[in-house]
Amino acid sequence: MNTQEPGMTLIVKTITRLTVGLILLFGIYIVSHGHISPGGGFAGGVIIALSFIHIMLAFGKEAAFKRINQKAASFFESLGAIMFLTIAILGMVSGYFFLNFGMKGEPFELFSAGTMPLSNIAIAFKVGSGLFMIVVILVLLKIDKKEEEK
Amino acid sequence: MLELQILLIFMIIGALIAVKAKDLLSSVIALGTVGLGLSLAFLILKAPDLAIAQLVVEILCVIILIRATIKKDLPFSTSGRWFFNTIVTFVFLIVFLSFAYFCIKDLPQFGKPIMKVSQFFLNQGLRQTGATNLVSSVVLDYRAYDTLGEATILFTAVVAVLAVMRRAGRKK
Numbered sequence: 060m061n062t063q064e065p066g067m068t069l070i071v072k073t074i075t076r077l078t079v080g081l082i083l084l085f086g087i088y089i090v091s092h093g094h095i096s097p098g099g100g101f102a103g104g105v106i107i108a109l110s111f112i113h114i115m116l117a118f119g120k121e122a123a124f125k126r127i128n129q130k131a132a133s134f135f136e137s138l139g140a141i142m143f144l145t146i147a148i149l150g151m152v153s154g155y156f157f158l159n160f161g162m163k164g165e166p167f168e169l170f171s172a173g174t175m176p177l178s179n180i181a182i183a184f185k186v187g188s189g190l191f192m193i194v195v196i197l198v199l200l201k202i203d204k205k206e207e208e209k
Numbered sequence: 210m211l212e213l214q215i216l217l218i219f220m221i222i223g224a225l226i227a228v229k230a231k232d233l234l235s236s237v238i239a240l241g242t243v244g245l246g247l248s249l250a251f252l253i254l255k256a257p258d259l260a261i262a263q264l265v266v267e268i269l270c271v272i273i274l275i276r277a278t279i280k281k282d283l284p285f286s287t288s289g290r291w292f293f294n295t296i297v298t299f300v301f302l303i304v305f306l307s308f309a310y311f312c313i314k315d316l317p318q319f320g321k322p323i324m325k326v327s328q329f330f331l332n333q334g335l336r337q338t339g340a341t342n343l344v345s346s347v348v349l350d351y352r353a354y355d356t357l358g359e360a361t362i363l364f365t366a367v368v369a370v371l372a373v374m375r376r377a378g379r380k381k
Contacts (some may be wrong), residue, residue, distance in 0.1 A: 093345050094340040094341070094349075095340070095341050098347075102261040102357075105269060106265055108267060136364070140364065143356075152338070159277060166335060167341055172339040172340035175345060179349065182356065185359075185364070192367050193273075194269075196326050197273060
């Protein structure tokens with residue numbers, strides 16, 4: 060076991076380098092096709108968060124923060140919440156709260172079902188960055204504890 | 210239904226191993242197999258949305274639990290008030306089973322739900338919302354207000370974790 064470098068062994072790092080892009084891509088697919096196929100904002104957001112957590116477990120927390128730092132995560136969380144509320148209140152303008160005012164479109168098309176894809180993306184931002192933040196907080200707590208013991 | 214029963218037996222065995230294992234890490238892994246079995250059960254019962262969410266959240270929880278337990282090998286304390294605990298467990302089991310006996314009699318038969326409300330969504334969902342994923346159309350259109358509440362719960366959870374775990378809160 061190499062204790063100098065942060066993170067896990069070489070095998071885990073190599074596999075992570077190969078798979079983490081595919082995991083992120085699959086999360087984006089689940090989010091963007093949430094209104095057509097099974098999935099949706101919650102599951103896709105968790106998959107996107109898991110791809111960053113995967114980097115953090117394999118390479119240490121600095122490598123994950125290079126890609127998305129805490130400020131960006133909190134920005135995305137707020138962005139998701141505000142996007143979702145904006146969609147809700149825009150529905151109020153032309154009718155009632157959460158009116159699906161967009162174009163219905165053809166079934167099975169990517170751009171269909173009105174505001175649903177936008178809501179999915181908003182929830183994915185919110186859930187993904189929120190869960191990433193929770194894991195980051197728990198991991199930072201462990202590192203702090205280790206420093207206190209030293 | 211046979212595969213569902215096999216899965217249920219697998220999950221019960223996994224849960225028993227999770228309770229009985231001496232090592233904390235193997236207990237967490239056994240708990241992960243229970244979650245995997247539950248997601249497979251959802252898949253067999255034709256709920257792929259739920260299966261995806263269950264699998265993904267299970268992976269996240271197992272990662273957090275392993276991350277929290279990987280460095281310390283805490284032995285379980287099995288000694289102590291086992292007599293009192295066993296009595297309480299049996300009392301609660303008897304109360305639960307006797308209430309369940311009266312409740313389960315009135316439930317609809319397994320696999321034959323009462324389709325009073327959900328039949329409306331099945332008939333009208335595609336025409337009214339244009340989404341082919343009916344679960345998504347319920348979550349984000351008919352019941353979007355509930356989803357807003359769910360998002361609020363998650364936000365509150367993040368804030369609560371931050372409040373409990375922040376450096377100032379842990380000083381003795």
